[in-house]
Amino acid sequence: MSEAIIELVDLTKKYGEKTAVNQLNLSINKGEIFGLLGPNGAGKSTTILMMIGLSEPTSGTVKVCGFNSTRQPMMVKKRVGYLPDDVGFYDDLSARENLIYTARLNRVSAAEAAVRADSLLERVGLSHAKRQKAGTFSRGMRQRLGLADVLIKQPEIIILDEPTLGIDPEGVREFLDLIRTLSRDEGLTVLLSSHHLHQVQQICDRVGLFVQGRLIAEGTVESLSRELFAGEPLLIEVEADALTDDMVEAVRGIEHVLRVEREERRLRLGCAQDVSPQVARTLVEQGAALTGLTKKQYGLDEIYHRYFEGSDSNDREGSKLAGLKAKAARQGT
Numbered sequence: 028m029s030e031a032i033i034e035l036v037d038l039t040k041k042y043g044e045k046t047a048v049n050q051l052n053l054s055i056n057k058g059e060i061f062g063l064l065g066p067n068g069a070g071k072s073t074t075i076l077m078m079i080g081l082s083e084p085t086s087g088t089v090k091v092c093g094f095n096s097t098r099q100p101m102m103v104k105k106r107v108g109y110l111p112d113d114v115g116f117y118d119d120l121s122a123r124e125n126l127i128y129t130a131r132l133n134r135v136s137a138a139e140a141a142v143r144a145d146s147l148l149e150r151v152g153l154s155h156a157k158r159q160k161a162g163t164f165s166r167g168m169r170q171r172l173g174l175a176d177v178l179i180k181q182p183e184i185i186i187l188d189e190p191t192l193g194i195d196p197e198g199v200r201e202f203l204d205l206i207r208t209l210s211r212d213e214g215l216t217v218l219l220s221s222h223h224l225h226q227v228q229q230i231c232d233r234v235g236l237f238v239q240g241r242l243i244a245e246g247t248v249e250s251l252s253r254e255l256f257a258g259e260p261l262l263i264e265v266e267a268d269a270l271t272d273d274m275v276e277a278v279r280g281i282e283h284v285l286r287v288e289r290e291e292r293r294l295r296l297g298c299a300q301d302v303s304p305q306v307a308r309t310l311v312e313q314g315a316a317l318t319g320l321t322k323k324q325y326g327l328d329e330i331y332h333r334y335f336e337g338s339d340s341n342d343r344e345g346s347k348l349a350g351l352k353a354k355a356a357r358q359g360t
């Protein structure tokens with residue numbers, strides 16, 4: 028049976044009139060990689076701060092590793108490593124010296140600190156640079172050193188805030204592989220807050236979608252996809268040199284096309300079955316020159332797009348979002 032390592036119950040945080048986190052209920056299991064997703068200002072950072080005991084909830088409770096983060100913050104801090112999007116190091120110290128310094132702050136003996144530092148530098152692929160000053164590190168190297176830095180106290184949970192920001196694609200791939208391996212090999216629980224849907228989809232076992240302080244959906248990418256796109260298992264994306272309203276209407280009329288979204292010269296079609304030949308033929312008959320046609324199953328990109336359609340800031344609310352918020356309010360979530 029799965030064991031909850033993070034438990035949020037009716038967690039609420041208000042800043043004056045502003046409700047940053049609104050009655051959040053969430054359970055994260057030991058060894059799970061959980062993705063926190065949501066637009067800016069959705070309440071992700073506030074939730075993380077309450078989890079690690081750096082912010083006090085207005086009401087509700089947060090328990091991490093069995094400890095109440097508000098009443099026993101030191102117990103929680105011992106067990107949780109937090110990697111912010113830009114880690115601060117002593118730039119004049121070497122990578123190894125920085126790690127040993129952090130270990131010593133966490134009351135690890137000098138001998139043990141050296142052993143852990145060497146082993147972690149190897150683990151994150153920085154052995155070759157361990158005597159190099161942290162100030163000379165590239166962004167990707169700094170993030171890998173950051174990961175070693177949060178792991179040196181041997182936490183049970185690591186929380187990563189946009190950890191791959193500014194890293195090149197190869198570096199991102201390596202970094203994500205490393206996180207996945209750590210979780211699988213050592214049962215480490217990982218909480219990843221990110222806007223990079225593709226990356227989240229690659230490594231997270233489960234994701235939670237936050238909007239305006241509420242968790243509006245949570246589950247595996249497959250279950251969210253099933254929930255949102257029932258009856259529309261296939262997405263066809265088609266691009267043409269130009270699209271007219273008549274063309275869009277003609278495509279809408281094709282059997283098994285259930286939903287049509289238009290984005291400049293691109294159409295996204297939610298379909299009950301593969302009708303790409305009919306779509307291509309219809310557009311060509313209408314005088315369009317096709318510049319691209321792809322088929323895919325729904326992923327996190329489409330899920331996110333669906334949920335956050337028209338809501339790229341706190342102040343704009345699309346109808347979909349308004350509907351979901353109403354649903355969330357009815358369910359009291």
Ligand SMILES: Nc1ncnc2c1ncn2[C@@H]1O[C@H](COP(=O)(O)OP(=O)(O)OP(=O)(O)O)[C@@H](O)[C@H]1O
Nearest residue numbers: 042045046047065066067068069070071072073074
């Ligand atoms: N110290 C504070 N005082 C007042 N309001 C705050 C404070 N911290 C956060 N907020 C507000 O609470 C809301 C949630 O902010 P939070 O930083 O948790 O969002 P987020 O999802 O982490 O956003 P981002 O993706 O931009 O980091 C926002 O409206 C923000 O302006």
